[in-house]
Amino acid sequence: MSRPVLSLFGSAAPPVQQFPDVVRRAQAAGFDVCVGLTPTSARWLKSEVSLLEDLTGHPVRSEYKQPTEVDVWPKADVIMFAPVTFNSMNHWALGLTNHFVIGVVAEGIGKRIPTVAMPCVNAAYVQHPQFVRSLETLRNAGVSVLYGPGGFEPNEPGTGRPEGYPWHLPLAAAVRIVESAPLGSDHGIAGADRWNPVRTNRGLVPGPSRLLGRFVWIRVDQGAGSGACSCKAEEGVDAERRGVTTTPQMRAPDPASPP
Numbered sequence: 001m002s003r004p005v006l007s008l009f010g011s012a013a014p015p016v017q018q019f020p021d022v023v024r025r026a027q028a029a030g031f032d033v034c035v036g037l038t039p040t041s042a043r044w045l046k047s048e049v050s051l052l053e054d055l056t057g058h059p060v061r062s063e064y065k066q067p068t069e070v071d072v073w074p075k076a077d078v079i080m081f082a083p084v085t086f087n088s089m090n091h092w093a094l095g096l097t098n099h100f101v102i103g104v105v106a107e108g109i110g111k112r113i114p115t116v117a118m119p120c121v122n123a124a125y126v127q128h129p130q131f132v133r134s135l136e137t138l139r140n141a142g143v144s145v146l147y148g149p150g151g152f153e154p155n156e157p158g159t160g161r162p163e164g165y166p167w168h169l170p171l172a173a174a175v176r177i178v179e180s181a182p183l184g185s186d187h188g189i190a191g192a193d194r195w196n197p198v199r200t201n202r203g204l205v206p207g208p209s210r211l212l213g214r215f216v217w218i219r220v221d222q223g224a225g226s227g228a229c230s231c232k233a234e235e236g237v238d239a240e241r242r243g244v245t246t247t248p249q250m251r252a253p254d255p256a257s258p259p
Contacts, residue, residue, distance in 0.1 A: 005032045005078075009101045010036075011087070013084075015167070018163075024055065036061045058073055061100060077178060078178060080116050089135070092138065105143075112142070117170075118145070118151060120165060125154070
């Protein structure tokens with residue numbers, strides 16, 4: 001039984017230097033991990049690339065492949081993009097795909113690959129009007145952006161603590177996504193058949209596969225602080241047509257005991 005594939009992407013904010021530990025934590029959660037980096041973060045982690053490749057068994061990528069080259073990564077079941085800088089956030093929202101990582105996550109929207117993103121920006125950057133527009137654009141496109149209460153909250157310039165970056169939040173969100181995948185798939189905790197995502201105010205959330213004969217469309221509302229996640233079936237005509245009857249409740253791990 002194969003493991004679900006997590007594409008772990010990072011841009012050049014200080015928490016990206018913790019990637020070896022993040023890879024280990026994601027693997028402990030059951031993922032097969034592939035690491036992708038923006039050009040600047042790749043330079044920052046130059047001395048760690050060999051370690052990351054040894055840990056994951058996959059090449060670390062920061063550049064587009066040549067047209068004649070085969071894709072060396074397995075197909076992703078979920079993407080986790082963290083940390084996301086102000087620059088990367090805006091490039092992604094505007095569709096400026098000159099960097100490999102941005103190209104993958106931009107295309108991932110169209111491919112409906114469930115994507116969790118968590119910014120790492122200071123309180124000055126978030127005052128720029130483009131940040132608000134980018135946040136709204138990505139959420140409306142189905143990306144689950146963990147920003148604000150229950151997600152990343154910006155610090156004042158020069159006061160950030162990389163060790164305080166809440167990695168447990170995107171990791172827990174990625175686990176919830178694959179645990180919501182259909183039973184009987186060829187993954188241990190994820191579905192091989194593509195999910196049928198719903199657009200919500202927090203992004204696309206997977207429902208069971210067509211193979212199960214019914215659809216469950218989920219709305220996610222995160223609580224403050226602990227990353228609590230209340231999930232319930234959507235109401236209305238579409239929900240009735242799909243035979244939605246369940247209202248499961250889910251909760252992310254407590255921050256005091258990160259996965």
